[in-house]
Amino acid sequence: MLRPRLIPCLLIHDGGLVKTTRFAEPKYVGDPINAVRIFNDKEVDELVVVDIDATVLGREPDYELIKSMAAECRMPLCYGGGIKNVEQIERIIGLGVEKVAIGEAAAHRPELMSEAAKRVGSQSIVAVMDVKxxxxxxRYEVFTHNGAKGTGINPVQFARRAQELGAGEILLNSIDRDGTMAGYDLTLIDQVRESISLPLSVLGGAGSLDDVRELVGRHGIIGAAAGSLFVFKGKYRAVLIQYPAASEKDAIFGITTSRIQE
Structure with a gap:
């Protein structure tokens, strides 16, 4: 039986773990490997790690860091950042990563999704769109390079093309909601969800488990991803890595039990 997923998203900047607000003002929140170990203990559903420097600086993914995280990770791991070709994707999968997230390359060289799906399988390819x-x-538009460069591509158009080219999943990230903890952009999510049949995970704006409950109640089987929700606590945003206990998470997902199907 398929279920919704509750997914922490970690951002890597200058080798450390950070959290941004609207893709700016990165705040240091800890060591990536230590965060992975804590999330292991909390038995998270899946973990997304994005190197926000790699594409902007035009450099290779940090394979040593990826290898270290994959070795520690006891949950499915998705990595993104700096992906330009199939060889990089194969190398990352070979390090023990289950999924590779493609953003800038998916927008400007979409055929990479098809090439990669043929080499490593669609289930390992996640098409990422950062939207504002x-x-x-x-109007909603897909952006790259940490929100600095517009593509002119509508997110529904992007999602449909990714599905046609063999991506196995879409990760939809709202730049406008990033780090605000003001709730998911449900209008944007509705538009994309209705346009594709692929698994969809969404990111940007989750400020409480009530936001997750609303999202899952609206869309059933979906990946509810978040950053601030899992690394900050209280109105002063003190750094504290957290994740709901299994019983609390089941209570959130239980409201859509009748909608969870094969």
């Missing part, structure tokens, strides 16, 4: 409202009409 832009222009006078405030």
């Amino acid at each position: 409202k832009s222009g006078l009409l405030r």
Whole structure:
């Protein structure tokens, strides 16, 4: 039986773990390997790790760090950042990572998704779209390079193309909601969810487990990803890595039990 997933997302910047707000103002929150160990103990559903420097600086993924995280990780691990070709993807999968997230390359060289799916399997390819409202009409647009470069691509168009080219999953990230803890952008999520049949995970804005409950109640089987929710505590945003106990998580997901199907 398929179930929703509750997914911490960790951002790597200058070798450390950070949390951003609207893709800016990175705040140091700890050591990546230590965070992985803590999440192991908390038995999280899945972990997403994104190197936010690699694409912007045009450098290779940090394979040593990826290897270390994969060796520690006792849950499915998805890595993103700096991916340009199939050879990199194969190398990362070979290090023990279950999924590779492709963002900038998926927007500007979408055929990479098809090439990669043929080599490592669709289940290992996650198409990432970082989305914010832009222009006078405030329309949703996919951005790359940590939100600095617009692509002119509508997120529904991006998602449909990713599905056609063989991606196994979509990760939808709201730049406008990133780090705000103001709730998910449900309008954006609705548009993308209705346009594809692929598994969908969403990120950006979760501030409480009530936000997760609302999302799962609305869409059933979905990946509810978050950053701030799992690394900050209280109104002063003190750094504390946390994750709900299994019983608490089941209570959230239980409201859609009748919708969880094969």
